[in-house]
Amino acid sequence: MTSPVWHPFTQHGLNEPIPQVVRADGALLHLADGGTLIDAISSWWVTTHGHCHPRIAAAIAQQAATLDQLIFAGYTHAPAEEVARGLIALAPRAPGQPELAHVFYSDSGSTAVEVAIKMALGYWYNLGQPERHRILVLEHGYHGDTIGTMSIGERGVYNAAWTPLLFDVGTIPFPAPGAEQACLDALESACRDKPAAFIVEPLILGAGGMLIYPASVLREMAAICRRHDVLFIADEVMTGWGRTGTLFACEQAGIVPDIMAVAKGITGGAIPLAATLATAPIFDAHRSTDRARLFYHSSSYTANAIACAAAVANIAIWQEEDVLGRIAALSAGIAARLGTLASHRAFANPRQLGTIAAIDLMTGDAGYLSDLAPRLRAFFLDKGLLLRPLGNTIYMMPPYCTDAAQLDRLFTAIAQAGDYFSANA
Known part of the structure; x- marks a missing residue:
C-alpha cells in the first residue's frame, strides 16, 4: 500500500526506498527488515549523546506523567x-x-x-x-x-x-x-x-x-x-x-x-x-x-x-559527565581516519572541525541537483550507513557515543565509494 506520508527533501517521483526504522540505541538505527544503520549524521545533526539516552528518556517519561x-x-x-x-x-x-x-x-x-x-x-x-x-x-x-x-x-x-x-x-x-x-x-x-x-x-x-x-x-x-x-x-x-x-x-x-x-x-x-x-x-x-x-x-x-x-x-x-572528553576522543578518531583518505585519488579537500568532517568526491556532476548524491545515499545505505551527502560533499556528524569499530566501518565505506564512483564515472 502506498504511504500517505509526504517526506521532507524527498522527491517521491524517483521512488527511492524509504526504510522503516523501528528502534534506536546509541549510534545505531534498527530497521523493520532486521538490518541496522550507523547514524553517521546524528539524524540531521540532532542526536548528541546517542539515541534513547536513558537519562533523557527517563526525564521525558517522568514529566509526561506530571x-x-x-x-x-x-x-x-x-x-x-x-x-x-x-x-x-x-x-x-x-x-x-x-x-x-x-x-x-x-x-x-x-x-x-x-x-x-x-x-x-x-x-x-x-x-x-x-x-x-x-x-x-x-x-x-x-x-x-x-x-x-x-x-x-x-x-x-x-x-x-x-x-x-x-x-x-x-x-x-x-x-x-x-x-x-x-x-x-x-x-x-x-x-x-x-x-x-x-x-x-x-x-x-x-x-x-x-x-x-x-x-x-x-x-x-x-x-x-x-x-x-x-x-x-x-x-x-x-x-x-x-x-x-x-x-x-x-x-x-x-x-x-x-x-x-x-x-x-x-x-x-x-x-x-x-x-x-x-x-x-x-x-x-x-x-x-x-x-x-x-x-x-x-x-x-x-x-x-x-x-x-x-x-x-x-x-x-x-x-x-565528561562530554567534552568524549568529543575530543571522537574528533581524534575521525582525524586519524580522515587523513587516510587525503591521498585517495577520488577525493579532495578533506576538512574537519570537532566531530564534523567532510570530503569532496571528485566529479563533474557536483551540484545540489546532481545525480551523484542520491546514488551515494543508496551506496551507503547498502553498506549499513545513514549518510546524506550534499551534492558531491560527503560529510559526517556522528553521535558522541560512536565507537572505533563504527568509525572504521564508516571510513571503509567512504573509501569504497571513492573507488566505485571514480571507476564508474
Missing part, C-alpha cells in the same frame, strides 16, 4: 525555568562583553532564527530607529526553511518557488582561504550603512557545503559589528552542543553574540525544542509599561514541559 503542556503566555513551569538558568550558565562569556541573559523558547532551529531576526528588528523599532531593518548575511549560509530564514539563506533551487515572498538582504562574501580580508572589508563597508544585524553560522556553514573558516575571522566579524553598533547574531543551531569541539562555536573566537539561536542538541536530540538567547539590552528594549512594545511572537507549544524536561536532563549530562 505536566505535559502549559500555555506559556503569562504562566511558567519548573523545567522551563531550570533550562533557562542552565543555558545562561553554559552560554559563551568573554571579558568586557555583555552576557546572554534572557531565554525565549520556540520549537525548531528555523523558528529560533526567526525569533532572532524579529528580536533584532524589534530592538531598533522600539529604540525609535525603524529604518534600521536591513539584515546582513554570510554567502552560502543556511538558516532554515521558513520564509524569514529562507530570506537570509543562500538563494537557489530549494527556495526559488517562494522568491516573491523573500525579503532583500545584504550578502557578505564567504571568507574562503585567501579571501578573509575581502570578507571583513565588505562587512566593514556594509556596516557603515547602519543595518540592523549581521547573522552567521559560526566557524562552519552546514547545508552550504560544510565550509570552514577561522575563529580569528569570526572574532573580527563580531568586533566590526560592535564598532558600528550592528547586532551580531550567532546561529548555533547546528554548531552548538559540542559539534565543533567546544560547547558553542563562539567560544573558540572568544565572543558573545548579542543574540544566539540554539536547537537540535538542546534535548540531546530526543524531542523538539529551541531557544533564542539575548543580552539584557535586547530584552530591555521590549520591556515597558506599554503593551504595544511587547515581543509579539509565540507558538502553541512554546516551552513545552516535556521537551524542557529533556533539556534539563541534557544540561545535567553536560554538567556532570
Whole structure:
C-alpha cells in the first residue's frame, strides 16, 4: 500500500526506498527488515549523546506523567525555568562583553532564527530607529526553511518557488582561504550603512557545503559589528552542543553574540525544542509599561514541559559527565581516519572541525541537483550507513557515543565509494 506520508527533501517521483526504522540505541538505527544503520549524521545533526539516552528518556517519561503542556503566555513551569538558568550558565562569556541573559523558547532551529531576526528588528523599532531593518548575511549560509530564514539563506533551487515572498538582504562574501580580508572589508563597508544585524553560522556553514573558516575571522566579524553598533547574531543551531569541539562555536573566537539561536542538541536530540538567547539590552528594549512594545511572537507549544524536561536532563549530562572528553576522543578518531583518505585519488579537500568532517568526491556532476548524491545515499545505505551527502560533499556528524569499530566501518565505506564512483564515472 502506498504511504500517505509526504517526506521532507524527498522527491517521491524517483521512488527511492524509504526504510522503516523501528528502534534506536546509541549510534545505531534498527530497521523493520532486521538490518541496522550507523547514524553517521546524528539524524540531521540532532542526536548528541546517542539515541534513547536513558537519562533523557527517563526525564521525558517522568514529566509526561506530571505536566505535559502549559500555555506559556503569562504562566511558567519548573523545567522551563531550570533550562533557562542552565543555558545562561553554559552560554559563551568573554571579558568586557555583555552576557546572554534572557531565554525565549520556540520549537525548531528555523523558528529560533526567526525569533532572532524579529528580536533584532524589534530592538531598533522600539529604540525609535525603524529604518534600521536591513539584515546582513554570510554567502552560502543556511538558516532554515521558513520564509524569514529562507530570506537570509543562500538563494537557489530549494527556495526559488517562494522568491516573491523573500525579503532583500545584504550578502557578505564567504571568507574562503585567501579571501578573509575581502570578507571583513565588505562587512566593514556594509556596516557603515547602519543595518540592523549581521547573522552567521559560526566557524562552519552546514547545508552550504560544510565550509570552514577561522575563529580569528569570526572574532573580527563580531568586533566590526560592535564598532558600528550592528547586532551580531550567532546561529548555533547546528554548531552548538559540542559539534565543533567546544560547547558553542563562539567560544573558540572568544565572543558573545548579542543574540544566539540554539536547537537540535538542546534535548540531546530526543524531542523538539529551541531557544533564542539575548543580552539584557535586547530584552530591555521590549520591556515597558506599554503593551504595544511587547515581543509579539509565540507558538502553541512554546516551552513545552516535556521537551524542557529533556533539556534539563541534557544540561545535567553536560554538567556532570565528561562530554567534552568524549568529543575530543571522537574528533581524534575521525582525524586519524580522515587523513587516510587525503591521498585517495577520488577525493579532495578533506576538512574537519570537532566531530564534523567532510570530503569532496571528485566529479563533474557536483551540484545540489546532481545525480551523484542520491546514488551515494543508496551506496551507503547498502553498506549499513545513514549518510546524506550534499551534492558531491560527503560529510559526517556522528553521535558522541560512536565507537572505533563504527568509525572504521564508516571510513571503509567512504573509501569504497571513492573507488566505485571514480571507476564508474
